[in-house]
Amino acid sequence: MQETDAVKNARREMEICNACRYCEGFCAVFPAVELRREFSAGDLSYLANLCHGCRGCYYACQYSPPHEWGINVPRTLAEVRAESYAEYAWPKPLATVFERNGTLVSLVAALGIAVVLILSMLLNSPGNFFGAHGTVPDSFYEVIPLWAMQIVGIATFGYSLVALWMGARNFWRDAGPRDKVGPTAMAIALWDVLTLKNLGGGGNGCNDNSEAFSMRRRYLHHAMFYGFMLCFAATTVGFIYHAFLGWPAPYPFISAPVLLGTVGGILLLVGTVGLFAMKFVDDPMPNVRRLLGGDIALLMLLAMIALTGLVLLAVRATGAMGLAMAIHLGFILAFFLVLPYSKMVHGVYRSAALLRRAVERKMKPLGGE
Amino acid sequence: MPDRTKTYDVLVAGGGNAALCAAITARQAGASVLLVESAPKAFRGGNSRHTRNLRAMHDVPNEVLTDAYKEDEYWDDLLRVTGGQTDESLARMTIRASSGLFGWMRDAGVRFQPSLTGTLNLGRTNAFFLGGGKALVNAYYLTAEKLGVEILYDTEVVSMNMDDGSVRSIDITYKGFPETVHARCVVASSGGFQANLDWMREYWGDAVDNFVIRGTPYNKGRVLKNLLSQGVAAIGDPTQCHAVALDARAPKFDGGITTRLDSVPFSVVVNRNGDRFYDEGEDVWPKRYAIWGRLIAQQPGQIAYSICDSKAFPLFMPSVFPAIKANTLEELAVKMKLDPTKVRETIDGFNKAVKPGQVFDNLKLDGNATAGLTPNKTNWARAVDKPPFYGYPLRPGITFTYLSVKVNDKAQVLMDNGQPSGNLFASGEIMSGNILGKGYLAGFGMTIGTVFGRIAGQEAARRARN
Known part of the structure; x- marks a missing residue:
């Protein structure tokens, strides 16, 4: 991590927090602060990625603006976090994509749809593209051949996984733990990821736009995350059906892939639209306005994937199937492409930061009560 | 309205x-x-x-x-x-x-x-x-x-x-x-x-x-x-109030908790003239922190200096201001605008007076004391001799009257x-x-x-x- 102004400001704030420690009950960040007296840029990147942005500490802070010290930990750590995404991006020249991330994600989404639509219209006669194919086996692949889906999907998603892995490696070297990672630490970190324990202000929830606590953000994120995982599971089951059992798509409504996808899609839609709506009512003070674009673009991309997936299910036996599928796959293509260059990376770095916190769990705070 | x-x-x-x-x-x-x-x-x-x-x-x-x-x-x-x-x-x-x-x-x-x-x-x-x-x-x-x-x-x-x-x-x-x-x-x-x-x-x-x-x-x-x-x-x-020892660099108002210093029990505290004036180790800090504001208020210029070495430094909560740090006691004294010869003398005298004692334990009254000083330090007394040395200037911090x-x-x-x-x-x-x-x-x-x-x-x- 480089010594930027954001990093220096984060160090100033963490040193004040370390002399106060009133917020230690809110989340993992403050107990982690208490373990050290000096904060390297890598430590600050670790703390920034450990912060879930629940804002409990902002409202509880006796030094928050307009106090002359102007402590605003959620905003300050969000600044460092955003810089860390660029810092760890792979390959390095693509770090700049985090600067105007909302524009990038939106543009890629638009291009994704355009490319898939144009190509599939070029590859098909209008009669085939707009024809009703019913729900006979392989009907999807009459419009877009399976091999095309597989090659593009594996190439883009595979590339993104490699890029995410390289980013994670960069994070780990700069801001990862110095001690051995044991199975208990892994289990604790996994639990923290799956429950979003730290998005709860010590069990009371987040502060959205006032001193009042609410579980809204946590539950919406759960809906989005588990919805996404169900959709992923639907795709995986479909792949197993097709590749190993010889059952090609489409599947009947009462089948594992369709049920998983439907429930997942609805949850994903509820979570993303809910989190999007919250952006309008959130208190702007503990947030970084500049980062809003990237957040919203990703939420909308995920929402559109869910929505178009559900539409495709509804119209799959009609002549609208070709169009619906091309648009759905266009969004998915865009998602695969922007995966390592969007807010999605927060999942990787935050999980890694939680793992480091779990590794450090037995260290004793320095000084203090 | x-x-x-x-x-x-x-x-x-x-x-x-x-x-x-x-x-x-x-x-x-x-x-x-x-x-x-x-x-x-x-x-x-x-x-x-x-x-x-x-x-x-x-x-x-x-x-x-x-x-x-x-x-x-x-x-x-x-x-x-x-x-x-x-x-x-x-x-x-x-x-x-x-x-x-x-x-x-x-x-x-x-x-x-x-x-x-x-x-x-x-x-x-x-x-x-x-x-x-x-x-x-x-x-x-x-x-x-x-x-x-x-x-x-x-x-x-x-x-x-x-x-x-x-x-x-x-x-x-x-x-x-x-x-x-x-x-x-x-x-x-x-x-x-x-x-x-x-x-x-x-x-x-x-x-x-x-x-x-x-x-x-x-x-x-x-x-x-x-x-x-x-x-x-x-x-x-x-004139009675809740008054504690604060980092002298604290803002005049509203500095809150972060300006307090818990260093006293593990330090040697001197006044502007380089003299010790009170038993730093009289009792555990929660039972003594509230008398130190008044003690410092009674010193010349209402200021005191807490001095410790690198053994003691990790034992207390840091204040929000960085410790003043030096490799010799003289250098530390100069940085704090104290007379280096006098500070050296006080610390040397203190170090000599430390009785060979029991196991050091920062969590309880450990009985490690000095002998023959006025005043003596009655707990957590250890020679201040392991550089780097750290110092904090202290002022009386008034909480309420x-x-x-x-x-x-x-x-x-x-x-x-x-x-x-x-x-x-x-x-x-x-x-x-x-x-x-x-x-x-x-x-x-x-x-x-x-x-x-x-x-x-x-x-x-x-x-x-x-």
């Missing part, structure tokens, strides 16, 4: 913990309540904004407190720090009431941290607010708003116009404009006068220029002075003739001197504020509604 035509059942002057407890309790009892806070919303809550915990009696462990802390031990602790300058009946009533506060506080939205364990051992005696005092204040304001307490920020009580022992009307300035409001009963919870430097100067002279006011700059003592000028009985020595209005066990304010006022009650720092004649017990201010705030709210509502 204040409603000039209305007669409120209860007006509460102040906006900190005691005021909020009074306002919420009165409203819960059915009274219409107006709360008048002189600070803007962002700085509401008086000194409570900077607090962290409340000292509570308990006979068995609960979710927030370990072990037991019974009435007699609590009373003994109070007796010791006040040197007997307290009122046993009010104090014992407060102590007993402190055991029954959690349920009400929780219902009013206050959240506690799970019981703490640590070097200061406060987890047994003190319940910690999740997020600290500002989080508690926020919770109380939310509850008060929900219940329908009318709240005015940027509004100061200028005068409570008393006649025949009762408040007849209240002059306020609302966002800078004078107004007069009426209430059947009034609760004064507007704090001490420590932020009124001119008033402080009457007792301390120019030494006040070297004091740091840890808390809110809004506690000007305006209501206190106004009441004392109208025949309300005073109690307490105006003890000069108070006199009250009885119903939180009624007493007049000079000993009779209780007909409709005036008090809670919090403005009456703390009834119980705290001198010294301080960590978290006791919040206990007094909560207990008396609840009583004042209850009594004021009852009287107003009858």
Whole structure:
């Protein structure tokens, strides 16, 4: 991590927090602060990625603006976090994509749809593209051949996984733990990821736009995350059906892939639209306005994937199937492409930061009560 | 906007913990309540904004407190720090009431941290607010708003116009404009006068220029002075206050908790002349931190310097300001503008006087002492000899003053003739001197504020509604 102004400001704030420690009950960040007296840029990147942005500490802070010290930990750590995404991006020249991330994600989404639509219209006669194919086996692949889906999907998603892995490696070297990672630490970190324990202000929830606590953000994120995982599971089951059992798509409504996808899609839609709506009512003070674009673009991309997936299910036996599928796959293509260059990376770095916190769990705070 | 035509059942002057407890309790009892806070919303809550915990009696462990802390031990602790300058009946009533506060506080939205364990051992005696005092204040304001307490920020009580022992009307300035409001009963919870430097100067002279006011700059003592000028009985020595050792680099006001230094027990502390002046290791820090403000206030220039070596440095909470660091004691002395020869002499003398002792243990009175010094250090004495050396300049940090209005066990304010006022009650720092004649017990201010705030709210509502 480089010594930027954001990093220096984060160090100033963490040193004040370390002399106060009133917020230690809110989340993992403050107990982690208490373990050290000096904060390297890598430590600050670790703390920034450990912060879930629940804002409990902002409202509880006796030094928050307009106090002359102007402590605003959620905003300050969000600044460092955003810089860390660029810092760890792979390959390095693509770090700049985090600067105007909302524009990038939106543009890629638009291009994704355009490319898939144009190509599939070029590859098909209008009669085939707009024809009703019913729900006979392989009907999807009459419009877009399976091999095309597989090659593009594996190439883009595979590339993104490699890029995410390289980013994670960069994070780990700069801001990862110095001690051995044991199975208990892994289990604790996994639990923290799956429950979003730290998005709860010590069990009371987040502060959205006032001193009042609410579980809204946590539950919406759960809906989005588990919805996404169900959709992923639907795709995986479909792949197993097709590749190993010889059952090609489409599947009947009462089948594992369709049920998983439907429930997942609805949850994903509820979570993303809910989190999007919250952006309008959130208190702007503990947030970084500049980062809003990237957040919203990703939420909308995920929402559109869910929505178009559900539409495709509804119209799959009609002549609208070709169009619906091309648009759905266009969004998915865009998602695969922007995966390592969007807010999605927060999942990787935050999980890694939680793992480091779990590794450090037995260290004793320095000084203090 | 204040409603000039209305007669409120209860007006509460102040906006900190005691005021909020009074306002919420009165409203819960059915009274219409107006709360008048002189600070803007962002700085509401008086000194409570900077607090962290409340000292509570308990006979068995609960979710927030370990072990037991019974009435007699609590009373003994109070007796010791006040040197007997307290009122046993009010104090014992407060102590007993402190055991029954959690349920009400929780219902009013206050959240506690799970019981703490640590070097200061406060987890047994003190319940910690999740997020600290500002989080508690926020919770109380939310509850008060929900219940329908009318709240005015940027509004100061200028005068409570008393006649025949009762408040007849209240002059306020609302966002800078004078107004007069009426209430059947009034609760004064507007704090001490420590932020009124001119008033402080009457007792301390120019030494006040070297004091740091840890808390809110809004506690000007305006209501206190106004009441004392109208025949309300005073109690307490105006020079007594909760005063701790602070980092001398703290801002004049509102620096809060982060400017305090816990380094004293593990340091050698010298004054401006390079001389030691008090036993740094007399007792564990939570029982001694509140005497060091006054000790430093009595030194030349109201300043002292805490000096330790790299063995001691990790043992205490850092202040927000970086330690002054040097590889030799002389260099450290020069950096702190002290006479290097004198500091060297003092530390050498100290190091020679350290008795070969027992195992060093920072968690308890370890008996490692010096011999033959005046004064000796009676615990945690170790040679200061392992570079680098660290130093902090210290100033007296005033938390709140003890000069108070006199009250009885119903939180009624007493007049000079000993009779209780007909409709005036008090809670919090403005009456703390009834119980705290001198010294301080960590978290006791919040206990007094909560207990008396609840009583004042209850009594004021009852009287107003009858």
